[in-house]
Amino acid sequence: MENILEKLGIELNAETRLTGDSKFSFNCHSALSCFNTCCSNLDIVLTPYDILRMKNRLGLTSAEFISEYTEPVIQKESKLPFLKLRLGQEGKCRFVAAEGCTVYGDRPAACRYYPLGFGIYKNEEAGDDFYFLIKEEHCKGFGEQREWTVGEWRKNQGIDEYDDKNRVWMEVILNKKLYSPELEPDEKSLKMFFMASYDLDAFREFVFESRFLDVFDIEEERLEIIRSDDSELMLFAHQWLLFALFKKPTMNLKES
Structure with missing residues (x-):
């Protein structure tokens, strides 16, 4: 600043x-x-x-x-x-x-x-x-x-x-972990951040055409919304980033 x-x-x-x-x-x-x-x-x-x-x-x-x-x-x-x-x-x-x-x-x-x-x-x-x-x-x-x-x-x-x-x-x-001298994001994390931040079409494909839904427990009602609502998909993507990068409790894993 x-x-x-x-x-x-x-x-x-x-x-x-x-x-x-x-x-x-x-x-x-x-x-x-x-x-x-x-x-x-x-x-x-x-x-x-x-x-x-x-x-x-x-x-x-x-x-x-x-x-x-x-x-x-x-x-x-x-x-x-x-x-x-x-x-x-x-x-x-x-x-x-x-x-x-x-x-x-x-x-x-x-x-x-x-x-x-x-x-x-x-x-x-x-x-x-x-x-x-x-x-x-x-x-x-x-x-x-x-x-x-x-x-x-x-x-x-x-x-x-x-x-x-x-x-x-x-x-x-703004998460403080990103600014720690000991932490440098790897290439996979940077690509993940870019996709979930900016490329909503790619993220939607990631959710619905990969093993994503085998891993995460997402309510069916919310899935139907994010299929077509870009704004809700964007929020979902950012919540997923909090989980994927910092292990925040913003996503639920399936028990299996």
């Missing part, structure tokens, strides 16, 4: 550290001279729910979306493979047009948060989660008179749904 704040030129203190009740003035609209500028030369790390929403919006399989619109990035400390949005020519987002975002209703969580940054501590003893403002030189939105609290901005941008859908996955990637 310190490296990210340093890169943004933000010094975290009592003034810059925001809570849900903190107020700020900001508005983004097409009349601003900077409109769409923030959609260039950016690193958007995608969450599983980001990919689910965007691949469904575009009518693509998980594998097709991953191949066409993302590129891999390895998290330095945990060695986990993440995906970020692949930019187009001149570093522009491939989903931005003159009138704005062409996938606005299904845009990633990072785009919804902007101009807010959101900080999570891996160590719970370090403090509570927090927010901070990302003020870029080109952005004219901070000169607008529209006032928000952080909580109002979250509601307006539909952030709560995204955070809720990614909640179990965040529990996976």
Whole structure:
């Protein structure tokens, strides 16, 4: 987190550290001279729910979306493979047009948060989660008179749904075991993480066309739901990751 704040030129203190009740003035609209500028030369790390929403919006399989619109990035400390949005020519987002975002209703969580940054501590003893403002030189939105609290901005941008859908996955990637110097995930674990995080079609095939159901005791009602509901399948995949990587009691084994 310190490296990210340093890169943004933000010094975290009592003034810059925001809570849900903190107020700020900001508005983004097409009349601003900077409109769409923030959609260039950016690193958007995608969450599983980001990919689910965007691949469904575009009518693509998980594998097709991953191949066409993302590129891999390895998290330095945990060695986990993440995906970020692949930019187009001149570093522009491939989903931005003159009138704005062409996938606005299904845009990633990072785009919804902007101009807010959101900080999570891996160590719970370090403090509570927090927010901070990302003020870029080109952005004219901070000169607008529209006032928000952080909580109002979250509601307006539909952030709560995204955070809720990614909640179990965040529990996976923030697990302290991943950041232990003694632990380095093996290739099998990394492939398992990637599939269950991003490639829902492959994970569904793994559940229904392997020995998975011979090993795990899953209620028939839930099986029927995850056959066709991507959102529920994603939650199931993340619960399975907690079990597979950390032996959390999120799955039941068959007695046999």
